[in-house]
Amino acid sequence: MALDSKQDTNKRDFKIVGTRPPRPDGIDKVTGRARYGADMSAPGMLVGLVLRSPHAHARIKSIDTSRAEALTGVHAVVTRADFGDVEDGATADTLDNCMAGAKALYDGHAVAAVAATSDAVAKQALKLIEVEYEPLPHVTDVDEAMAPGAPVLHEGRTNETVPQGMSANVISRCQFGHGDIEAGLAKADRVLERTYRTEATHQGYIEPHACLASMGSDGQADLWCCTQGHYMVRNTCAAILGLEQGKLRVTASEIGGGFGGKTTVFLEPVALMLSKKAGRPVKMVMTRSEVLRATGPTASSSIDVRIGMTKDGRITAGFAELRYQGGAYPGSPVDMGAMSAFAPYDLENVRTIGWDVVTNRPRQAAYRAPGAPIAAFAVESAIDELAKGFGLDPLEVRLKNAAREGTRASYGPTYRAIGLEATLRTAKDHPHWTAPLGPNQGRGVACGFWFNFGGDTCVSLNITPDGTVTLTEGNPDIGGSRASMSMMAAEELGIPYDKVRTVIADTGSLGQNEVTDGSRVTFAVGLATIEAARAAKREMCRRAAKVWGIDEDAVVWEDGAAKPSGPNAGEFPPMKLEEIAAIASNTGGPIAGHFEVNAEGAGVSFATHMVDTEVDPETGAVKVLRYTVFQDAGKAVHPDYVEGQFQGGAAQGIGWALNEEYVYGEDGTLQNPGFLDYRIPVASDLPMIDTVILEIPNPGHPYGVRGVGETSIVPPLAAVANSVSDASGVRLADLPLSPPKVLAAIRSR
Amino acid sequence: MSKIHVTTTINGDPAEFLCEAGDSLLDVLRDRLSLTGSKEGCGTGDCGACSVTVDGRLVCSCLVLGAEVEGRSVETIEGMAEGETLHPLQRKFIEHAALQCGICTPGILVAARSLLERNPDPTEEEVRYWLAGNLCRCTGYDKIIRAVLAAAAEMREAS
Amino acid sequence: MVKVRLWGSLASAIGDQTEVEIEAGTLRELLDGLAERYPALRPQLDRGVSVAIDGIMYNDSWFTPIKEDSEVVLLARLEGG
Numbered sequence: 001m002a003l004d005s006k007q008d009t010n011k012r013d014f015k016i017v018g019t020r021p022p023r024p025d026g027i028d029k030v031t032g033r034a035r036y037g038a039d040m041s042a043p044g045m046l047v048g049l050v051l052r053s054p055h056a057h058a059r060i061k062s063i064d065t066s067r068a069e070a071l072t073g074v075h076a077v078v079t080r081a082d083f084g085d086v087e088d089g090a091t092a093d094t095l096d097n098c099m100a101g102a103k104a105l106y107d108g109h110a111v112a113a114v115a116a117t118s119d120a121v122a123k124q125a126l127k128l129i130e131v132e133y134e135p136l137p138h139v140t141d142v143d144e145a146m147a148p149g150a151p152v153l154h155e156g157r158t159n160e161t162v163p164q165g166m167s168a169n170v171i172s173r174c175q176f177g178h179g180d181i182e183a184g185l186a187k188a189d190r191v192l193e194r195t196y197r198t199e200a201t202h203q204g205y206i207e208p209h210a211c212l213a214s215m216g217s218d219g220q221a222d223l224w225c226c227t228q229g230h231y232m233v234r235n236t237c238a239a240i241l242g243l244e245q246g247k248l249r250v251t252a253s254e255i256g257g258g259f260g261g262k263t264t265v266f267l268e269p270v271a272l273m274l275s276k277k278a279g280r281p282v283k284m285v286m287t288r289s290e291v292l293r294a295t296g297p298t299a300s301s302s303i304d305v306r307i308g309m310t311k312d313g314r315i316t317a318g319f320a321e322l323r324y325q326g327g328a329y330p331g332s333p334v335d336m337g338a339m340s341a342f343a344p345y346d347l348e349n350v351r352t353i354g355w356d357v358v359t360n361r362p363r364q365a366a367y368r369a370p371g372a373p374i375a376a377f378a379v380e381s382a383i384d385e386l387a388k389g390f391g392l393d394p395l396e397v398r399l400k401n402a403a404r405e406g407t408r409a410s411y412g413p414t415y416r417a418i419g420l421e422a423t424l425r426t427a428k429d430h431p432h433w434t435a436p437l438g439p440n441q442g443r444g445v446a447c448g449f450w451f452n453f454g455g456d457t458c459v460s461l462n463i464t465p466d467g468t469v470t471l472t473e474g475n476p477d478i479g480g481s482r483a484s485m486s487m488m489a490a491e492e493l494g495i496p497y498d499k500v501r502t503v504i505a506d507t508g509s510l511g512q513n514e515v516t517d518g519s520r521v522t523f524a525v526g527l528a529t530i531e532a533a534r535a536a537k538r539e540m541c542r543r544a545a546k547v548w549g550i551d552e553d554a555v556v557w558e559d560g561a562a563k564p565s566g567p568n569a570g571e572f573p574p575m576k577l578e579e580i581a582a583i584a585s586n587t588g589g590p591i592a593g594h595f596e597v598n599a600e601g602a603g604v605s606f607a608t609h610m611v612d613t614e615v616d617p618e619t620g621a622v623k624v625l626r627y628t629v630f631q632d633a634g635k636a637v638h639p640d641y642v643e644g645q646f647q648g649g650a651a652q653g654i655g656w657a658l659n660e661e662y663v664y665g666e667d668g669t670l671q672n673p674g675f676l677d678y679r680i681p682v683a684s685d686l687p688m689i690d691t692v693i694l695e696i697p698n699p700g701h702p703y704g705v706r707g708v709g710e711t712s713i714v715p716p717l718a719a720v721a722n723s724v725s726d727a728s729g730v731r732l733a734d735l736p737l738s739p740p741k742v743l744a745a746i747r748s749r
Numbered sequence: 750m751s752k753i754h755v756t757t758t759i760n761g762d763p764a765e766f767l768c769e770a771g772d773s774l775l776d777v778l779r780d781r782l783s784l785t786g787s788k789e790g791c792g793t794g795d796c797g798a799c800s801v802t803v804d805g806r807l808v809c810s811c812l813v814l815g816a817e818v819e820g821r822s823v824e825t826i827e828g829m830a831e832g833e834t835l836h837p838l839q840r841k842f843i844e845h846a847a848l849q850c851g852i853c854t855p856g857i858l859v860a861a862r863s864l865l866e867r868n869p870d871p872t873e874e875e876v877r878y879w880l881a882g883n884l885c886r887c888t889g890y891d892k893i894i895r896a897v898l899a900a901a902a903e904m905r906e907a908s
Numbered sequence: 909m910v911k912v913r914l915w916g917s918l919a920s921a922i923g924d925q926t927e928v929e930i931e932a933g934t935l936r937e938l939l940d941g942l943a944e945r946y947p948a949l950r951p952q953l954d955r956g957v958s959v960a961i962d963g964i965m966y967n968d969s970w971f972t973p974i975k976e977d978s979e980v981v982l983l984a985r986l987e988g989g
Contacts, residue, residue, distance in 0.1 A: 176916055412982075
């Protein structure tokens with residue numbers, strides 16, 4: 001449901017929301033006390049390790065585990081044969097990805113696993129497993145995979161949207177838009193046609209996947225893991241192992257980064273199966289190499305763009321055909337790329353086509369606004385090139401074509417109140433826009449959009465006898481959300497922030513929660529927190545009414561206390577929360593408020609990014625000099641954490657634009673499975689990242705909150721590329737803009 | 750093959766352990782001494798999440814063998830606070846919201862303390878280059894650098 | 909009767925009709941009605957869609973009310989990261 005709380009708008013005077021109190025998990029995290037996925041142990045626990053395919057594509061003819069099983073210290077060996085069948089298509093793919101069946105589909109694909117008394121014994125055991133592979137031809141490039149005659153991964157997965165005669169690696173086709181493209185292009189003074197390419201990148205979280213599984217012979221199991229969604233882990237593992245969901249209790253550890261890459265399972269079903277067979281707890285931790293080879297990077301792409309513009313900057317038509325490969329299974333985010341590509345613009349004629357393609361690469365997982373940064377790179381670069389070609393100001397051109405409230409979006413619905421124009425105007429008025437630039441320096445801008453989500457959410461707010469509050473929720477905290485929940489609860493209850501403790505409960509404590517993704521937590525869990533607090537307030541007012549002997553309707557909640565209201569209510573001094581809590585047992589029992597909802601009404605959010613770079617004409621190296629993020633947050637509950645999301649998304653986008661890429665060899669194996677050669681931004685690569693938070697309230701949330709976590713990664717790829725183009729005089733359409741590519745482009749100019 | 754017996758000092762306390770020849774100091778800290786504050790992000794010395802000091806020298810503990818700390822003095826994140834009193838760096842990190850997921854935080858705090866012991870008045874650039882061996886994926890480093898500079902200022906004031 | 913806008917691939921499945929009319933008072937009635945009247949849409953409906961009603965996105969809420977003059981747009985199933 002979308003909650004329509006007309007009395008709640010950003011005009012309300014907040015006491016706590018909007019301030020910057022310290023986070024509750026701060027001390028644990030700065031002292032090393034916080035427990036992450038690999039920080040747990042259990043008595044008798046075994047070490048679990050995975051055997052992985054060295055081939056990019058191979059039929060698995062046989063697996064002989066007998067010698068491994070015979071090794072002293074080995075307590076269980078697991079292969080696909082230990083798992084039953086799974087009905088649901090997506091879960092079946094997940095199982096196949098966690099443990100290969102008939103074929104190994106990428107370099108690093110898991111084919112077997114062992115549990116042993118030590119790391120050394122487990123490693124030895126892996127060497128004793130004999131796998132007979134029949135290597136097959138492989139394909140890792142998206143366009144090559146679509147070509148007729150390409151090596152085929154799966155037969156019969158293509159769906160009805162794909163025309164006859166295409167490679168079986170083409171799984172689906174989608175199309176969005178309205179109007180008449182050709183007619184629109186005919187009206188343009190210039191039509192730009194260009195093909196853009198991006199390479200796969202990884203979310204790059206510093207914490208490798210880790211879990212500790214303990215399954216008893218009675219079919220009950222406990223699992224500790226780092227994840228963005230322990231309810232998702234519970235449900236997926238239960239389906240894969242044939243367990244009832246209630247029998248598996250999953251506890252989420254603190255998480256060392258996710259960004260979408262931990263919204264699925266890799267080790268967990270395997271660890272549970274090993275534990276089941278061994279009769280002991282099994283701990284599994286990935287190495288960095290395994291993380292890069294065999295978890296979920298994002299798609300690589302090839303995109304054809306045609307955009308028509310008049311010489312005064314009006315876009316007459318926008319077309320993009322996007323081809324994304326999502327690794328070895330269907331499900332690349334090409335549909336979201338196709339929907340979001342032109343979302344910032346008010347266009348009479350727009351069409352996007354998206355193709356989902358499989359290749360011999362690890363199965364993609366969500367990465368912060370999945371699909372959108374890639375599409376925005378292409379469209380925002382093209383718009384910039386057209387604008388510059390006419391000698392027009394790139395911000396003016398975007399303002400001229402900007403979507404507003406009432407615009408029909410390129411992906412279909414009509415926008416309600418949105419903040420794009422505000423971000424563009426603020427950017428234009430900002431001193432960064434007119435700051436002087438030196439030789440070999442350039443400035444670029446780009447816009448970005450993201451949908452933001454709601455989803456299943458449960459919150460339970462409980463009041464202790466001494467009047468402190470425990471808030472139980474089910475969403476792992478990846479960016480400081482516990483602080484924001486405590487703030488919203490304290491705001492609603494009218495009590496100090498430090499009287500509220502927010503706890504992320506295990507799956508036994510609440511029914512179901514959507515994963516921490518989609519920029520949903522401050523929005524959806526916040527909304528549920530507010531409603532749970534309101535329920536608790538109503539109950540406390542009822543208790544006060546009973547004590548005073550007056551009607552329930554004659555009591556209101558104000559400033560942390562129940563007060564009689566109305567002319568005939570009577571003269572009673574306010575009863576504070578602590579006082580009501582102290583007599584809870586006498587007045588009916590412990591006091592709580594709870595709220596369960598499938599939250600809808602999340603507001604879309606827009607951003608404009610501005611970046612200055614300097615290009616070294618002798619080496620092609622790019623230095624980022626200055627960066628400013630302008631983004632609409634609806635209502636910033638805790639501004640430090642909103643700024644943090646803006647800065648973190650920008651940094652990942654900069655890495656994606658300049659250095660990060662998956663490099664595959666001729667043999668289809670990953671050449672750079674480590675942080676040395678998969679180069680993410682380091683402290684000396686970046687300047688301070690300035691942030692401007694705009695607040696155009698989301699009508700679908702009591703405080704106006706919009707999700708912020710994802711939108712900030714959408715503009716940087718194009719903003720950086722546009723800046724590099726401005727600095728060097730060359731246009732690059734192929735990410736990353738690594739020094740050799742930039743240098744080659746400069747030299748061939 | 751028998752294990753190696755090591756006698757050392759960790760965060761000022763005497764410590765003894767047995768380890769395999771090939772065990773890294775990180776393995777020993779985490780798995781034998783239950784000091785899980787130092788993290789393994791890569792195992793190859795590229796991310797800095799395992800940073801500790803050995804005889805005052807900043808190192809990646811994944812690149813030091815457990816046996817190498819015989820007779821030496823090791824300082825980890827667990828020794829940074831003194832009882833209830835946080836180190837100024839730790840306080841500033843919380844004040845400046847210089848952490849999001851926090852996994853890189855122990856390594857960065859150890860590295861930053863090491864910097865400030867050598868250079869109590871670093872420039873922003875010096876801080877950035879000193880911390881270039883500590884990867885953070887969440888913050889974009891902005892608030893981290895501000896927190897380190899703020900801690901440095903407070904520590905200079907106090908001395 | 910409610911007017912429903914379909915995205916391109918869905919429209920192509922039913923002869924390029926980008927807009928159809930269907931009798932429905934709730935989200936579930938809408939999806940059931942579409943599946944019944946236009947069997948060619950069933951595979952995609954089974955795979956999952958999101959529905960935007962007057963600019964708000966809904967995923968699975970069956971009893972979401974739809975008014976006669978609501979703007980209803982069917983979209984590909986949306987997911988975050």
